Amino acid sequence: MRSLERQTFRHFQTVIVDNSGRGLVRSGPASSAAVLEPPANVGFGAAINLGAREYPSEFVACLNDDAVADPEWLRSLVEALDTFPEAGMAASHIELDEYGRVDSAGLRIAIDGSSKQRTDPGGADECLLPSGCAALYRLDLFTRLGGFDESFFLYCEDTDLGLRARWAGWTCRYVPTARVLHRYSHSAGRASTLKAYLVERNRLRLVWKCFPLRRLILVPVAAATRYFLHLIALLDGQGAAGEFRASGNNPLQLPLFVLRAHFDLLVWLPRLLADRRRIRHSARLTAEEFCVILDRHQISLAEVAAS
Numbered sequence: 001m002r003s004l005e006r007q008t009f010r011h012f013q014t015v016i017v018d019n020s021g022r023g024l025v026r027s028g029p030a031s032s033a034a035v036l037e038p039p040a041n042v043g044f045g046a047a048i049n050l051g052a053r054e055y056p057s058e059f060v061a062c063l064n065d066d067a068v069a070d071p072e073w074l075r076s077l078v079e080a081l082d083t084f085p086e087a088g089m090a091a092s093h094i095e096l097d098e099y100g101r102v103d104s105a106g107l108r109i110a111i112d113g114s115s116k117q118r119t120d121p122g123g124a125d126e127c128l129l130p131s132g133c134a135a136l137y138r139l140d141l142f143t144r145l146g147g148f149d150e151s152f153f154l155y156c157e158d159t160d161l162g163l164r165a166r167w168a169g170w171t172c173r174y175v176p177t178a179r180v181l182h183r184y185s186h187s188a189g190r191a192s193t194l195k196a197y198l199v200e201r202n203r204l205r206l207v208w209k210c211f212p213l214r215r216l217i218l219v220p221v222a223a224a225t226r227y228f229l230h231l232i233a234l235l236d237g238q239g240a241a242g243e244f245r246a247s248g249n250n251p252l253q254l255p256l257f258v259l260r261a262h263f264d265l266l267v268w269l270p271r272l273l274a275d276r277r278r279i280r281h282s283a284r285l286t287a288e289e290f291c292v293i294l295d296r297h298q299i300s301l302a303e304v305a306a307s
Contacts, residue, residue, distance in 0.1 A: 001014070001016075001032070001033065003068045003069040003070075003071075003073075004033075004063070004069060004074075005032070006071045007069070007071055007072075007073065007074045007075070008071050008072055008074075008075050009074040009075035009078060012057070012061070012074060013034065013055050013057065014032070014033035014034065015033060015034045015035075015036060015051040015054070015055050016033045016034070016035045016036070017036045017037075017038070017047035017048070017050055017051050018035060018036065018037045018038075019038060019041045019042060019043075019047050020041070021038070021039060021040040021041055023037055025037075034054075034055060036050055036051060036054060038050065042150070043150060043152070043153035043154055044132065044148070044153070044154050044157060045147070045148025045149060045150045045152055045153070045157040045161075046148070046150040046153075048060070048062055048132075048147065048148055049147040049148055049150060052139065052142055052147060053147075056139060057139060058138070058139055059077075059078060059081065059136050059137065059138060059139060060136070060137045060138075060139055060142050061074060061077065061135070061136045061137075062132050062133070062134065062135045062136075062137075063133075063134050063180070064132075064133045064134065064182065066182060066183040067094070067133055067134050067180050067181065067182045067183070068180065068181045068182075069134065069179075069180050070178070070179040070180065070181075072177060072178070072179070073092065073134070073178045073179060073180060074136075074178075076175045076177040076178035077090045077092065077136035077175055077178045078136065080136075080173045080175045080178075081136060081138060081173065084171070084173055086169075086170070086171050087170065087171045087172060087173045088137065088138045088140070088141035088165050088168075088170030088171070088172070089129060089130050089135060089136070089137050089138075089141065089162060089165060089170060089171075089172040089173070090130060090135065090136040090137075090172065090173045090174075090175050090178070091104070091105065091106035091107075091127050091129070091130030091131065091135060091172060091173065091174045091175065091178075092104070092130065092131070092133075092134035092135065092175060092178040092179070092180045093105055093121075093174075093175065093176045093177070093178055093179050093180070094117075094131060094133055094134055094179075094180045094181075094182045095179065095180070095181055095182065096181075096182060097181070102119045102120070102121075103117060103119070103133075103182050104117035104118065104119070104131040104133065104182075105117075105118045105119065105120070105121035105127065105174055105176070106118045106121070106127025106128060106129065106130055106131070106172065106174045107127065107128055107129050107130070107131055107158070107159060107162065107297075108128060108297050108298065108299040109128060109159065109163075109294060109297060109298060109299065110222070110226070110298065110299050110300065110301055110303075110304045111215070111218055111219070111222040111298065111301065112203070112207070112218075112219050112222035112223040112225075112226055112301065113203045113204075113206050113207035113211065113219060113223075114203055114226065114299075114301075114304045115156065115159040115203075115206075116299050116303065116304055116307055117131060117307075118297075118299075121174055121176065124174060125173060125174055126171060126172065126173060126174060127172050127173075127174040127297065128162065128166070128172065128293065128294075128296075128297035129158065129159060129161075129162025129163065129165070129166070129172050130158065130162065130172060131158060132148075132157065132158030132161075133180070133182055134178070134180040134182070135158065137161075138170075141165055141168070141170055144168065145161065145164050145165060145168065147161070148160070148161050149161070149205075149209075149275075151205070151268075151271075152198075152202045152205065153198065154194075154195075154198050155195065155198045155199045155202050156198075156199065156202035156203060156205075156206055157202070159206055160202075160205075160206050160209065160210065163206070163210040164209075164210060164279055166285070166290065166293055167210070167279050167280070167282075167283040167284070167285055167290060168282060168283065168284055169284035169285060191240065191243040191244040191246070191247040191249065192247075192249075193249055193253060193257075196244060196249075196253070196254060196257050197257040197260065197261065200257055200258055200261040201260070201261040201264050201265075203261075204261055204262065204264070204265045205265070205268060205272060207219050208265070208269065208272040208273070208276065209272050209275045209276050209279065210276075210279065212287035212290055212291060213287070214287060214291065215291060215294065222301060225301050226301045226304055226305055227258070229301055229302055229304075229305035229306075230254070230305050232305070233305050233306060234251055234254075238306060239305050239306045239307060240305075240307065241254065241305070
């Protein structure tokens with residue numbers, strides 16, 4: 001909140017969605033903001049949707065509660081979208097600590113639908129889509145696409161919205177001057193059992209909604225390859241799988257999460273197929289054009305397993 005109060009761009013309304021279900025946001029710096037209090041934790045996407053619905057504006061900015069924005073953050077994002085009308089999203093330059101280690105300069109995506117942070121922008125001023133940790137969206141995009149998919153609850157909902165926006169013809173700008181400091185996964189934990197399950201469940205929902213058929217048929221083999229690479233990383237104590245074990249979790253839970261996620265897919269498949277038809281019906285890109293975008297922003301399965 002203090003970082004928002006220091007923003008040089010002043011034409012904005014701060015809205016806090018208190019997902020605690022216990023009314024934890026009552027006083028202090030939060031008193032200068034509008035506070036919405038769902039009766040329970042409705043999830044990240046639903047919280048942002050609620051704020052955008054109750055306090056509509058030309059743009060919708062997301063900032064996680066474990067992130068601190070530079071004073072020029074909001075001004076830089078707004079200026080980027082004002083300058084490029086074809087862009088419906090803007091990605092921040094997100095750092096992990098005071099030493100400037102990059103956490104995210106937008107997101108990349110693997111052939112199996114796993115999305116990972118881009119840490120080396122290489123001077124590019126475009127990215128696939130923004131991290132929901134600190135992003136700006138046009139309200140027009142948000143309204144037309146229905147905002148975040150609330151069924152995701154947590155994780156991958158930013159990838160889902162970004163890919164749907166890409167199908168609809170929007171682009172995404174990376175704004176290196178929009179700097180944010182992020183205490184990554186401070187709320188749910190970097191290697192929690194909740195995160196391990198939801199990331200896999202939502203990856204499956206994502207590909208069935210957003211991947212063209214020519215990419216979708218490659219997903220099972222690609223996912224099996226990634227599982228094998230995760231196993232090697234686990235044995236070496238590396239990557240997300242190694243971190244999961246180092247955090248005190250039983251690695252035998254991981255294949256159970258995979259099975260549970262695939263069972264969830266069977267249950268949700270009718271709805272996902274209906275969502276898929278709606279996305280393609282309103283698409284402004286062909287499958288070939290969409291695949292070119294995915295290829296341009298692809299991350300390898302080995303990189304996914306190692307990160």
